[in-house]
Amino acid sequence: MSHPSSPLPHDSAMAPRPVNPFTTAKRVVIKIGSALLIDGERNEIRQTWLRTVLEDVVACRANGQQILIVSSGAIALGRRVLGLPQGPLRLEERQASAACGQVRLAHAYQEELARHSLGGAQVLLTPFDTEEWKSYLNVRATLRNLLGFNVIPVINENDTVTTPMRRFGDNDRLAARVAAMVEADCLVLLSDIDGLFTANPRIDPKATLVPEVFAMTPEIMAMAGESASVFSSGGMVTKLEAARIALKAGCTMAITRGDIPHPLAHLAQGKPCTWFLPSVSPVAARKIWIAGSLNPRGSLRIDAGAVQALDNGKSLLPVGVTSVVGEFSRGDAVRVVTAQGNEIARGLIAYGSDDAKRIVGRRSDEFESLLGYTGAEELIHRDDLALL
Ligand code: GLU
Numbered sequence: 004m005s006h007p008s009s010p011l012p013h014d015s016a017m018a019p020r021p022v023n024p025f026t027t028a029k030r031v032v033i034k035i036g037s038a039l040l041i042d043g044e045r046n047e048i049r050q051t052w053l054r055t056v057l058e059d060v061v062a063c064r065a066n067g068q069q070i071l072i073v074s075s076g077a078i079a080l081g082r083r084v085l086g087l088p089q090g091p092l093r094l095e096e097r098q099a100s101a102a103c104g105q106v107r108l109a110h111a112y113q114e115e116l117a118r119h120s121l122g123g124a125q126v127l128l129t130p131f132d133t134e135e136w137k138s139y140l141n142v143r144a145t146l147r148n149l150l151g152f153n154v155i156p157v158i159n160e161n162d163t164v165t166t167p168m169r170r171f172g173d174n175d176r177l178a179a180r181v182a183a184m185v186e187a188d189c190l191v192l193l194s195d196i197d198g199l200f201t202a203n204p205r206i207d208p209k210a211t212l213v214p215e216v217f218a219m220t221p222e223i224m225a226m227a228g229e230s231a232s233v234f235s236s237g238g239m240v241t242k243l244e245a246a247r248i249a250l251k252a253g254c255t256m257a258i259t260r261g262d263i264p265h266p267l268a269h270l271a272q273g274k275p276c277t278w279f280l281p282s283v284s285p286v287a288a289r290k291i292w293i294a295g296s297l298n299p300r301g302s303l304r305i306d307a308g309a310v311q312a313l314d315n316g317k318s319l320l321p322v323g324v325t326s327v328v329g330e331f332s333r334g335d336a337v338r339v340v341t342a343q344g345n346e347i348a349r350g351l352i353a354y355g356s357d358d359a360k361r362i363v364g365r366r367s368d369e370f371e372s373l374l375g376y377t378g379a380e381e382l383i384h385r386d387d388l389a390l391l
Contacts, residue, residue, distance in 0.1 A: 023270075023271065023273060024188075024189055024255040024257070024278060024280070025189055025191065025257060025267075025270050025271055026066065026271050028068060028187070028188040028189030028255065029067070029068060029069065029188055030068070030069045030071075030150070030185060030186065030187040030188055030189075031063065031068055031069070031070050031071070031187060031188070031189045031190070031191060032070075032071045032072075032073060032178055032181055032182040032185070032187045032189070032190045032191070033056075033060070033070060033071070033072050033073070033191045033193065033267065034072075034073045034074075034174055034175060034178035034190070034191065034192045034193060034245075035056065035072060035073070035074045035075065035076075035193055035261070036075050036174060036175075036192075036193065036194070036261075037075040037076045037078070037079045038195055039052070039193055039194075039195065039261045039262055040052075040053060040074065040075065040076045041076050041079040041080065043079075045083075046079055046080060046082065046083035047080075047083070048076065048080065048107070048108070048111045050111060050114075050115070051264075052264060053111060053112075053115055054115050054118075055264040055265045055266075056193075056261075056265075056266060056267065057112075057115040057116060057118075057119070058119075058265065059265055059266070059267035059268045059271075060072070060155065060267065061119045061121070062267075062268065062271075063267065064121075069150045070155055071146065071150070071155070071156045071158065071181060071185065071187070072112070072155060072156065072157045072158065073158045073159070073174050073177055073178035073181055074108060074112070074157055074158070074159055074174070075159060075174045076104065076108045076159075077100070077101045077104035077105040077107075077108050077159055077162060078092070078097060078100045078101050078104055078162060079100075079104065080100075080103070080104030080107045080108055081099065081100030081101055081102065081103035081104025081105070081107075082096070082100040082104070084100075084103040084104065084107070085099060085100055085103055087100065094166065094167065097162060098162060098163045098164070098165075099163075100162075101161075101162030101163045102163045105125075105127070105159065105162075105163070108157075108159070109123070109125045109157065112155075112157045116155060121153075121154070121155060122152075122153075122154035122155070123154060123155050123156075123157050124149045124154045124155065124156045124157065125157055125158075125159075126142070126145065126146065126149075126156050126157070126158045126159075127158070127159055127160070127161035127163075128142060128158060128159075128160060128161060128177065128181075129160065129161050129164060129165050129169065129170070130165075130169060130170065130171055131169070133177075133180040133181075133184060136334060137332070137334065139184065140333070140334040142184065143184050143185065146181070146184065146185050147185060150185075158177070158178075158181055159174065159177075160172075160174060160177050173238075173241040175192055175241040175242050175244065175245040176241055176244055176245050176248065178190060178192065178245060179244075179245035179246070179247075179248035179249045179252075179254075179256070180248060182248075182249055182252065182254045182256075183248055183249065183251070183252030183254060183285075186252070186253075186254075186285035186286060186289060186386075187254050187285065188253075188254060188255060188284070188285055189254065189255050189256070189257070190245070190249050190254050190255070190256040190257070191256075191257045191259060191267065191270065192242055192245065192256065192257065192258045192259070193259065193260075193261025193266055194242070194258050194259065194260060194261055195260065195261070195262045196239075196258075196260060197212055197259065197260050197274075197275045197276060197277075198212050198213065198214075198257075198258045198259060198260075198275065198276045198277030199212070199213045199216065199223070199226055199227075199239065199242075199243070199258055199277040200212055200213065200226065201213060201226055202226070202228065203228055212275055212277065213226065213277050214275070214276075214277060214278065215277070215278050215279075215280060216246065216277060216278070216279045216280070217279075217280055217282070218250070219243065219246060219247045219250060223243065224243055226239075226243075227239035227240045227242070227243050242258055246258075246279040249279060249281070250279055250280075250281045251281075251288065252281075252285060252288050252289070253281045253283045253284045253285040253286070253287055253288030253289070254281060254285055254288075255278065255279065255280055255281060256278070256279040257270060257276045257277065257278055257279070258276060258277045258279075259274070259275075259276035259277075260274070260276070286386060289386070289387075290388075290389035291389070293336060293349055293350060293351060293387065293388075293389040294349050294389035294391060297336035297349070297351075298336065299335075299336045299337055299338045299349060300329055300330070300331035300332075300335040300336060300337060301327065301328055301329020301330065301331040301335070301337045301338070301352075301356055302327075302328045302329060302337055302338035302339070302340050302346075303319070303324050303326070303327055303328075303337055303338070303339050303340070303352075303359075303363075303382065303383075304324065304325045304326045304327075304328075304340050304341075304342065304344075305319065305323050305324050305325065305339060305340070305341065305342075306323050306324075306325055306342065307341075307342065308323055309322075309323025309324065310341055310347065313339070313347065313348055313388070313390060314390075316385060317385060318380075318381035318382075318383060318384050318385040318388065319339065319348075319350065319381060319382050319383040319388060320367070320380065320381055320382060321359070321362040321363050321364065321365055321366075321367075321370075321382050322364060322365060322366050324359075324363040324364065324382060325342070325363070325364065326363065327356060327359045327360045327363055329356060330356050331352060331355065331356045331359075332355045332356075333352065333353060333354055333355050334351055334352070335351070335352060336349055336350070336351055336352075337349070337350060337351075337352045337383075339383070339388075346391060347390065347391055348388055348389060348390045348391055349388075349389050349391065350383035350384075350387050350388035350389065351383065351384075351387035351388075352382060352383055353378065353379040353381060353382060353383065353384065353387075354378060354379070354382060358374055358378070359382060361373045361374060362374065362378075362382075363382075367380045
């Protein structure tokens with residue numbers, strides 16, 4: 004891999020889409036795999052390459068974008084520290100390698116981000132954290148808070164505690180789950196290939212790049228073929244599984260070549276890649292999910308003023324709620340019904356039922372004396388509310 008330090012040249016052969024989903028996205032998750040980040044012969048970080056990626060990240064931030072990074076590399080780095088030979092690792096060797104390597108990985112990011120006076124934040128996740136509801140809500144809130152503090156979350160699987168039965172194993176799907184969790188509008192998988200090809204381009208000279216995918220049809224899934232171990236550590240199969248998760252969450256995804264300096268600047272310039280384009284926005288996808296897949300645990304009866312506020316796209320405030328029925332926890336789904344008993348919306352409630360009962364009918368300046376703490380102003384935030 005070469006690392007020219009000159010600014011990115013404009014390549015006139017590049018044919019950008021009329022709207023580049025990467026440059027127009029507000030919240031972007033970038034997935035960096037071990038194959039790109041770690042020099043396989045020395046098991047060391049390609050620091051100069053990482054520098055160019057983080058320079059691109061800084062440019063994205065100057066463009067008003069929020070960035071989260073999902074980075075592998077802990078195990079590859081740690082096995083060197085522990086002096087383990089190449090080849091498959093036993094579970095305890097893998098866990099120990101991850102523990103030793105993760106500290107180096109975090110340090111490499113911290114060092115590069117500090118050049119730009121930026122802070123990094125390490126977040127280690129397991130499948131449990133993205134699937135178990137309460138944990139999911141906590142991780143989601145933490146990631147959003149970190150973005151609010153203007154630091155860059157650098158996320159990896161917590162390979163020190165995961166086991167073969169319970170792990171993502173590849174960071175492609177982890178990155179897609181993170182993108183769905185934070186309602187990112189773009190996910191970029193940096194790869195060692197330009198994108199998805201109709202067949203393996205290293206074997207079939209007739210293989211062509213697929214520029215756009217709108218649905219994960221069997222035909223598209225078949226294009227991953229046997230390429231799993233050929234193209235990159237996660238392979239094309241896990242990338243397409245990530246695309247399935249992303250599209251369902253309304254998140255646009257790109258598979259693009261990352262083994263060049265400034266890969267994100269190249270993507271911004273419209274270099275060839277595969278775009279996976281969803282039919283709904285992240286917020287709409289989330290609302291479809293709230294409306295359809297969650298089992299409501301209780302209901303809120305609201306007055307006519309609140310009905311009007313919801314129709315106008317506002318959040319549901321406690322002052323517009325006349326009664327609370329059921330036992331539920333913060334983050335559970337609840338029904339929203341009119342005075343006549345018609346269900347008009349479903350949403351994720353910001354308070355458990357005991358606290359909700361204390362604050363209904365009241366204004367936010369009274370919450371602290373009623374609850375003993377200052378909670379959210381809304382009972383259901385409009386992003387967590389699906390009108391039926
Ligand atoms: N999470 C693993 C690591 O940091 C790698 C998973 C992957 O390669 O996608 O080493």
